[in-house]
Amino acid sequence: MSADSRVDLDHLPDGVLVAGPDARITALNVAAERVLERSRADLLGQDVRIALPLRDIEGQRWWECTDPWSGLATRTGHRERLLLLPGETKPVEVLVTATYRRAERGAPVEAVVLGLRDAKSRQRTQEEQGALISTVAHELRSPLTSVKGFTATLLRRWDRFTDDQKRFMLETIEHDADRVTRLIGELLDISRIDAGRLEVHAQPVDLAAAARRHVERMVASGSDERKFVVHASPHLPEVWADPDRLDQVMANLLENAVRHGDGTVTLDLVATSEVLSGSEPEPVVAVSVSDEGEGIDEENLQRVFTRFWHSHRRGGTGLGLYLVRGLVEAHGGRISVGRAASGGAEFRFTLPASVPDHVA
Numbered sequence: 433m434s435a436d437s438r439v440d441l442d443h444l445p446d447g448v449l450v451a452g453p454d455a456r457i458t459a460l461n462v463a464a465e466r467v468l469e470r471s472r473a474d475l476l477g478q479d480v481r482i483a484l485p486l487r488d489i490e491g492q493r494w495w496e497c498t499d500p501w502s503g504l505a506t507r508t509g510h511r512e513r514l515l516l517l518p519g520e521t522k523p524v525e526v527l528v529t530a531t532y533r534r535a536e537r538g539a540p541v542e543a544v545v546l547g548l549r550d551a552k553s554r555q556r557t558q559e560e561q562g563a564l565i566s567t568v569a570h571e572l573r574s575p576l577t578s579v580k581g582f583t584a585t586l587l588r589r590w591d592r593f594t595d596d597q598k599r600f601m602l603e604t605i606e607h608d609a610d611r612v613t614r615l616i617g618e619l620l621d622i623s624r625i626d627a628g629r630l631e632v633h634a635q636p637v638d639l640a641a642a643a644r645r646h647v648e649r650m651v652a653s654g655s656d657e658r659k660f661v662v663h664a665s666p667h668l669p670e671v672w673a674d675p676d677r678l679d680q681v682m683a684n685l686l687e688n689a690v691r692h693g694d695g696t697v698t699l700d701l702v703a704t705s706e707v708l709s710g711s712e713p714e715p716v717v718a719v720s721v722s723d724e725g726e727g728i729d730e731e732n733l734q735r736v737f738t739r740f741w742h743s744h745r746r747g748g749t750g751l752g753l754y755l756v757r758g759l760v761e762a763h764g765g766r767i768s769v770g771r772a773a774s775g776g777a778e779f780r781f782t783l784p785a786s787v788p789d790h791v792a
């Protein structure tokens with residue numbers, strides 16, 4: 433192989449390895465060294481079947497199963513498969529595609545070209561899915577355990593409880609059933625966001641009124657009224673939003689400020705302009721929700737919006753902020769996080785101001 437063509441192979445993002453008619457390795461690129469975790473010097477000139485003892489996930493020796501050099505003379509190669517190589521500490525996972533080069537159909541194999549891809553990103557996706565399943569299973573199980581426990585108790589010993597006790601149990605059941613319903617709703621929304629199918633039925637919305645309504649709701653469900661402050665600048669334009677989706681955004685941010693933050697929770701609403709989808713700044717309403725808690729460490733600021741990221745201290749599913757960002761962006765808005773002047777966390781999101789009819 434000429435020096436020039438080797439340079440080309442080295443520029444490929446995926447690994448390429450070539451073995452000649454005698455199964456000896458004649459060429460490989462830098463990416464192949466990386467994927468296989470072996471050096472070129474180690475591999476060149478070696479019999480590929482010995483140097484790379486690939487096995488499939490059932491443990492079968494891959495070269496024996498495929499046998500490019502003495503197998504069926506009409507074979508042209510193999511589709512991508514996940515194969516394992518013995519590694520220093522644990523097996524190296526590699527996605528392998530094979531192409532057999534023959535001078536003509538039925539002729540002996542002149543070269544076997546292996547395409548090699550790192551299986552780590554695939555592994556990461558699988559780990560993420562595993563994390564999703566275990567988080568969801570865990571989150572569903574705890575409320576269901578209480579629903580099951582209280583209903584079973586009530587059914588068996590109905591006559592032994594006072595009305596107050598029964599009421600308490602039924603309220604707990606209702607609360608836990610709501611939790612399950614909400615979690616399932618969030619999961620469905622997340623799958624819609626991931627698939628780009630989230631529907632937003634936008635209409636003009638008075639954000640300041642929505643913010644005050646949310647505070648009232650938090651107070652009604654037991655929070656201290658003095659914990660919340662809403663500052664809305666006068667004559668705020670209405671925003672273009674789906675009221676139900678906006679409710680989810682506000683509810684999640686306020687709940688986080690109460691649960692993960694501390695002290696007074698301040699909502700600030702101002703009219704400003706910001707570059708959203710176009711290149712020119714557009715009129716927006718910016719909402720910031722800040723608290724006086726410990727805030728979020730610098731190193732975690734970028735992670736809070738990722739799926740499942742949550743602190744171990746008082747974390748829940750870690751889905752809330754991922755959903756919030758998806759919802760804000762589905763409205764054409766932006767969300768960011770930083771440190772509030774008061775020391776705690778500050779989440780700021782913007783929504784496009786709705787254009788009055790006579791301008792549109």
Ligand SMILES: Nc1ncnc2c1ncn2[C@@H]1O[C@H](COP(=O)(O)OP(=O)(O)O)[C@@H](O)[C@H]1O
Pocket residue numbers: 684688689690692693723725726727728736741742743746747748749750751752753754776777
């Ligand atoms: N106001 C806040 N103050 C401090 N940390 C916060 C705040 N809001 C969110 N966080 C951090 O971000 C993480 C992710 O939040 P979220 O996605 O809503 O998940 P969850 O609330 O289920 O833990 C939380 O676990 C918490 O560590």
Ligand SMILES: [Mg+2]
Pocket residue numbers: 684687688748752753
């Ligand atoms: Mg949350």
